[in-house]
Amino acid sequence: MDDEKIKVKAESGQILEVVVSSKKPEAIWIILGEGVHNAKCKLTPTRNSLAYAGSVLGRELIYERSVEQVRADIAQEEHDSYQFRTR
DSSP: OOOOEEEEEETTSOEEEEEEEEEETTEEEEEESSGGGOEEEEEEEOTTSSOEEEEETTEEEEEOOOHHHHHHHHHHHHHHHHHHHHO
């Protein structure tokens, strides 16, 4: 099974591709790095629900998708997996 990857923006403007450990509208858990040199981070919705933000190792990370967009993504993934199982 392929790991889901998303792109997050660091406070310096750098774009990082990270692996998603768990995705729910309330929070997204991501993993930065590989092997023993990895770090886990929880991204939570911002006050206006237009993005997700979190920090790891003193650096702020931002995932620029709204809560509604993430809900739609999750619903689409569930629909696709249901379609795959019924065939």
